[in-house]
Amino acid sequence: MAAELFPEVKISLDELRTLQVKRLGAALRQAYEGQAPYRAKCMAVGVHPDDFKNLDDLRRFPFTSKDDLRDAYPFGMLAIPREQCVRLHASSGTTGRPTVVGYSARDIDTWSDLMARSLYAGGARPGDIIHNAFGYGLFTGGLGAHYGAERLGCTVVPMSGGFGERQVQLISEFGARVVLMTPSYMLAIADEFERQGVDPRATAMRVGIFGAEPWTESMRAEIERRLGIEAADIYGLSEVMGPGVACEFIETKDGPTIWEDHFYPEIVDPDSGAPVPDGQPGELVFTTLTKEAMPVIRYRTRDLTRLLPGSVTAMRRMAKITGRSDDMLIVRGVNLFPSQVEEQILRDPALSGHYVIELSRTGALDDLLVRVEARALLDRDAAGRSAAELARRLKGMCGLSATVDIAGPGAVERSMGKARRVIDKRPKE
Ligand code: DLL
DSSP states (O other): OTTTTOGGGGOOHHHHHHHHHHHHHHHHHHHHHHOHHHHHHHHHHTOOGGGOOSGGGGGGSOOBOHHHHHHTTTTTTOSSOGGGEEEEEEOOOSSSSOOEEEEEHHHHHHHHHHHHHHHHHTTOOTTOEEEEOSOOSSSHHHHHHHHHHHHHTOEEEOOOSOOHHHHHHHHHHHTOSEEEEOHHHHHHHHHHHHHHTOOGGGSSOOEEEEESSOOOHHHHHHHHHHHTOEEEEEEEETTTTEEEEEEOOTTTOSSOEEOTTTEEEEEEOTTTOOBOOTTSOEEEEEEESSOSSSOOSSEEEEEEEOEEOOSSSSSOEEOOOOEEGGGOEEETTEEEOHHHHHHHHTTSTTEEEEEEEEEEEETTEEEEEEEEEESSOOOHHHHHHHHHHHHHHHHHHHSOOOEEEEEOTTOSOOOSSSOOOEEEOSOOO
């Protein structure tokens, strides 16, 4: 249990709430004084950091959105002089400008501590060899995990993504006990183990800590079964820090524990922004409590989840992310998340977790195509049965008729980072 190396996670609920009030007050002041765009937002609604007295007062403060960060591109949200930033990261940003995040030396130090805490919760131990296949570069995954693993006292293999063949070779030959990457990439590596005829169970690999994209409980079961490891879920986002905002305890696997001594979570209605009580689904919102270079107040993550009571610690957990509000597909008026399709696919042992959802339009109607790889080459009859069964289950789950295309192994494009699950070819309205 993480309390041995990280006694601060054993904080009592009362102490935690007191600490949060103190840190929130300071964070609000720092954002107000140091970030002109946020100060302007506060002034527009007539609220001042002095108005913050207890946790409920946080609701009176304006949200920060991704657009606010984009508008301040590149350095307008820094609360310290740029010269005092030791590092910049940026989110890929599929459209338009990326969002830039700056870190002070103390921010990197805090991040390393929180990543070390996360890795420990996820099952890594000092002395372990950690194979880090998160991408190095502007993406926060590689370097964030790297610093945390070093801080924990592990031997890091800074592999980054790609080079599937070498991934298998180095995991096996260096004897990594822990691997870090996206869950979809782990499945691709599982295929590579198979292709090379290497039994993953015969290697030293025992634990995988996966994140950076939504994945379902069925995907966890699939990864654990195929590789003979325990899989924990790690969550984070660059605007708030990077990986290590929350991580699951390997002993309980009951949803990532949010490191509430550094990040204050809220759930709001994604449309109205109104607060939603713990336990109810909505959009996750974070306020950073200790960030120096770029604090964010009430940052709208667009990630959909629920807040759950603490289990291993007093800090709250988050349920597995069901998707992002901007990933929700509306197909013939029905709301659909890729994760719901994933659940249905993985109920068939003949099908793999490599899939893509394609949307197109004929006339006025949306067409939904699910292309999924079979685990092994299926004969036509077996493929036909799997396709019909999946179509039936999808119809039962959401009422939509889908065309199911069962492809042979290797037919669905692999990503070495976040998987692309949706190709939307419908004309833009
Ligand atoms: O993905 C940071 C990260 C790296 C987290 C490595 C975990 C491991 P961004 O590129 O800014 O940062 O993307 C953040 O990815 O808002 C979620 O939508 C999604 N995401 C991250 N972790 C999870 C997870 C990194 N465990 C966005 N489950 C977030 C579901 C996740 N979605």
